[in-house]
Every structure is written in C-alpha cells, then in structure tokens.
Amino acid sequence: MTRRLGYLSLGAALVVAILSVAARTAAVEWPGVVGIPTTLVVVKLLTAAAVALGAHGLYLVVVDTVERRSRSKRRLHDLRNVLRLAFGAAALVGVFGALTEQWLGVLFSLGVVGFAVTFALQQPLFSLLGWVYILVKRPYQVGDRVRIESAKGDVIDVDFLVTTLWEINGELVSSNQPSGRIVTVPNSVVLSSEVFNYSWDEFPFVWNEISIQVAYETDLAFARSEMVDVADELLGDEMRRNVERYREVLAETAVEMEVQDRPTVNVVQGESWVELRLRYLTHPRRGQRVKNELYERILERFNDHPDRVAFPVSRNR
Structure with missing residues (x-):
C-alpha cells in the first residue's frame, strides 16, 4: 500500500x-x-x-x-x-x-x-540533539523497558522531540504492572539525566530478589536449600543459559565479577526475624509473574515443614 x-x-x-x-x-x-x-x-x-x-x-x-x-x-x-x-x-x-x-x-x-x-527555541533544539544522541549511542530504543528520571515504562515511540512510554507502575498501580497511561518525555532529558534500561539488546534480563522473613528458630540451611530448589525447578535451565550470556557480556568489559549460574539466597539479620533473600535472573516483563510463582511455591514448601521452618510470631513480614 x-x-x-x-x-x-x-x-x-x-x-x-x-x-x-x-x-x-x-x-x-x-x-x-x-x-x-x-x-x-x-x-x-x-x-x-x-x-x-x-x-x-x-x-x-x-x-x-x-x-x-x-x-x-x-x-x-x-x-x-x-x-x-x-x-x-x-x-x-x-x-x-x-x-x-x-x-x-x-x-x-x-x-x-x-x-x-x-x-x-533552545529546548526543542536540545530535544532534537537528544534524538540524535539516542540514535547514535543507543541508550534505549523502541521496545525497551526503561526508567527516565521518574518515568518508567516500555518505549513505544522515539520521535524527533519526545520519547513516548507505555507507563509501568506510576500513581495507579504497582508491582511493575502497566497503568494504561502514556508518558511523553523530552529527548533533551537524556543529555542531563540518568537513563535505566532494563532490557537492552546485549542482555535483556535483570537480577531480581524475593524476600521471606522467618523466625530465628528456623533451620536456615534447610530453608535456603528449599528456596534454591524451588527456583531451580521454575527457572533452572533458562537461568543457566542466560547467565552464560551474562558472562559473555561481562567478558567484553573491564569488570571482573563472579556470577553464580544457580539462584542464591542471602541472609539478613532483623530485629525479631531473619530475612532470606532469593536472588535469580529473569526477564523484566516476567518479573512480577515469576516472583508471585516463587513466593507461592516457597510458602507451600515451608508450610509442609512446620518443624523446620517457623515464621515470626507477629507475622509482620
């Protein structure tokens, strides 16, 4: 046509x-x-x-x-x-x-x-220069999930003067869910503010965490093992493939970092509980869905072993 x-x-x-x-x-x-x-x-x-x-x-x-x-x-x-x-x-x-x-x-x-x-017309000119910068340096492009200043969303258009986002979070919803609103950001912003890209071409994945609070009486080794097993069952092979890609990206930089190819659990001490933080790799657009699934499966495992996993008495977690 x-x-x-x-x-x-x-x-x-x-x-x-x-x-x-x-x-x-x-x-x-x-x-x-x-x-x-x-x-x-x-x-x-x-x-x-x-x-x-x-x-x-x-x-x-x-x-x-x-x-x-x-x-x-x-x-x-x-x-x-x-x-x-x-x-x-x-x-x-x-x-x-x-x-x-x-x-x-x-x-x-x-x-x-x-x-x-x-x-x-200095501001429109700066926005046009910002468009050229976006075109050349590629801090983001159409389809990426980004945060520009306080605006967060999926990029649906990059015009000469403005970038248009399909809003995520915002004032109406939370948990990385679309709000249905459209946000326009002047391209000049990229010349003076930080831009966070959650799904860039080289590595469109992010590290995510889910935290669960347990009582001090909990068998921490058992609880950590159960959390890792649940994450392995859900993410397993996919995460290992993505970690290999992550290592390849790191190898092209001067950053030296040890990266685990399995989910890990970090322990943080609280006043009346212990916080277990499960760290794993996932795609940003599936982040909340994966988090919900992990949380439900982990709680089910923990509830099956009340003799080894105890929750804070106040249930304030």
Whole structure:
C-alpha cells in the first residue's frame, strides 16, 4: 500500500511538472498579479508542487523498500525517522528554491533562520540533539523497558522531540504492572539525566530478589536449600543459559565479577526475624509473574515443614 501511494505521488509529480513546462512555454499571457506575471506565478507554484509530490513519493517508495528488507522493527523505526527528516529537509529546500529560483540564497537564508531559531527555541533544539544522541549511542530504543528520571515504562515511540512510554507502575498501580497511561518525555532529558534500561539488546534480563522473613528458630540451611530448589525447578535451565550470556557480556568489559549460574539466597539479620533473600535472573516483563510463582511455591514448601521452618510470631513480614 505504501509503495502504491508512493508511485501515485511520483506520477502526480510528473504530471504537475509537465503542466509547469506547458505553462512556461504557453503563448497565452494572463493578467499580472501585483506586478508579477501570472504565468510566472503559476509556473513556480506548479514546480514547487512537483518537488513536494516527488519528494513525498520517493520517501514512500524508499520506506517501503526498507520495510520489506528490514528484519528489526527497532532499526526500522529509527531509519524511518532519519529518512523522514532527510526527505523533509530536501523537500523544504526544493520548494523554496522553486519559488524563489535562488538556490544558494535559499540555503543561506535557511542557515540564518536556523541560527536565529537556535536562540528562540533552545529546548526543542536540545530535544532534537537528544534524538540524535539516542540514535547514535543507543541508550534505549523502541521496545525497551526503561526508567527516565521518574518515568518508567516500555518505549513505544522515539520521535524527533519526545520519547513516548507505555507507563509501568506510576500513581495507579504497582508491582511493575502497566497503568494504561502514556508518558511523553523530552529527548533533551537524556543529555542531563540518568537513563535505566532494563532490557537492552546485549542482555535483556535483570537480577531480581524475593524476600521471606522467618523466625530465628528456623533451620536456615534447610530453608535456603528449599528456596534454591524451588527456583531451580521454575527457572533452572533458562537461568543457566542466560547467565552464560551474562558472562559473555561481562567478558567484553573491564569488570571482573563472579556470577553464580544457580539462584542464591542471602541472609539478613532483623530485629525479631531473619530475612532470606532469593536472588535469580529473569526477564523484566516476567518479573512480577515469576516472583508471585516463587513466593507461592516457597510458602507451600515451608508450610509442609512446620518443624523446620517457623515464621515470626507477629507475622509482620
């Protein structure tokens, strides 16, 4: 459909260009408008329209070709924005050049106007620079789950000026659940604030924890073993494969770190209980679902052994 519209636009551009040539060579002299020959006005308008239609049609054809060959929706989104900016700028120069017939003068004027706009519209300019930074450095891209300042969500669009997020958490819900709201963040924010990416291409997984409080009378070795076994049953082979990938990513950096390929349990001493924190690897979009499943299975195991696992009397955990 996009390619067909592109060809139609190119065809219309050709027809308008022919009309422009015909109007230029016509022997008919129409009355002038405010001292400007009507024939000249018509020719310039037709030429400008031909340039605009041709740029639009060529853009649609190129985008359709790229879409057919691209295998990554993320790369396609960025490339489409670059093409839109390039063809838009070219069409703008072409239209003004056709209207004024002063191509160098148009480029110089646009340069002067751009210099003035730099001072008048600093924030949009910074956002445009932020878009270029996002495009080049890739702190995030469409489909990633990120936190930018106080906004957290899944990136659904990165435009020239703003990044649009499908909100996670927020004021309406918790536990990393979508709220249904859309959040727009100026691209300029990435130039001055921290950006947290939870699902970047190289390693789209995060370490997560689930904590359970038990009484001091608990057999800690048994409780820790049960928690690890439950996590192994649920995550086992998948986690080991992901840890291997994690090690490969670490090997490409200067960071030296020992990484366990099985879930681990850390013990934290509280005032009237012991907190057992199960650490495991999971995908951020499955984080809460995995946490719920682990919690239910662990409590079931613990309740099956009341003689070895005791909970704080206050149940304040």
